[in-house]
Amino acid sequence: QSVLTQPPSASGTPGQRVTLSCSGSSSNIGSNTVNWYQQLPGTAPKLLIYYNHQRPSGVPDRFSGSKSGTSASLAISGLQSEDEADYYCATWDDSLNGRVFGGGTKLTVL
Amino acid sequence: EVQLLESGGGLVQPGGSLRLSCTASGFTFSDYAMTWVRQSPGKGLEWVASVSGSASNTYYADSVKGRFTISRDNSKNTLSLQMNSLRAEDTARYYCAKDVVQIVTSCAFDIWGQGTVVTVSS
Numbered sequence: 001q002s003v004l005t006q007p008p009s010a011s012g013t014p015g016q017r018v019t020l021s022c023s024g025s026s027s028n029i030g031s032n033t034v035n036w037y038q039q040l041p042g043t044a045p046k047l048l049i050y051y052n053h054q055r056p057s058g059v060p061d062r063f064s065g066s067k068s069g070t071s072a073s074l075a076i077s078g079l080q081s082e083d084e085a086d087y088y089c090a091t092w093d094d095s096l097n098g099r100v101f102g103g104g105t106k107l108t109v110l
Numbered sequence: 111e112v113q114l115l116e117s118g119g120g121l122v123q124p125g126g127s128l129r130l131s132c133t134a135s136g137f138t139f140s141d142y143a144m145t146w147v148r149q150s151p152g153k154g155l156e157w158v159a160s161v162s163g164s165a166s167n168t169y170y171a172d173s174v175k176g177r178f179t180i181s182r183d184n185s186k187n188t189l190s191l192q193m194n195s196l197r198a199e200d201t202a203r204y205y206c207a208k209d210v211v212q213i214v215t216s217c218a219f220d221i222w223g224q225g226t227v228v229t230v231s232s
Contacts, residue, residue, distance in 0.1 A: 050218035090217035099157040
């Protein structure tokens with residue numbers, strides 16, 4: 001059971017905007033930056049968003065991140081079939097003195 | 111090209127030991143913290159351990175503390191994970207990942223290897 005809570009599944013249709021959530025507490029999201037990863041089937045994770053809202057070079061601006069209090073969100077606009085993947089949030093936890101991942105959200109493009 | 115290549119995985123009996131290695135290329139290895147992340151079959155990502163760029167600071171998940179040791183050799187661009195007292199629940203693909211900064215902070219890894227599989231079974 002992760003200290004970061006993500007809904008296990010989400011879905012959307014091509015072209016739609018979807019938002020994935022990540023809920024934590026004051027010891028993790030509330031006091032540290034949040035990062036998001038995309039994992040396509042059978043591949044290693046890929047950094048999508050770091051430090052709440054920064055995009056690594058090469059990541060389309062369809063992906064955006066935000067944080068408010070003890071929750072964070074990843075928004076995907078103009079949903080495409082290739083966005084079908086597992087998405088994980090991650091941050092540092094001051095109480096655990098270590099890093100934590102959310103349980104992940106499986107995004108299905110209908 | 112920036113690259114991470116893991117090795118050392120395999121089948122080991124419960125209670126046994128295994129040493130994983132990760133060879134880095136294409137960047138100044140000592141400038142970045144490094145991390146091991148694992149993923150059990152069909153499950154999510156789990157942070158295992160991290161080491162700062164200078165190797166002066168190490169951090170472990172509670173699930174592996176006292177059994178696993180992370181280390182690095184900056185002269186050889188190599189990251190290692192010594193795994194002792196292995197349990198069935200340690201069965202997973204182990205990924206080596208590069209942090210975006212030298213110190214261990216947040217949880218941002220911009221480069222990942224393809225992983226090496228560890229199976230703990232009798």
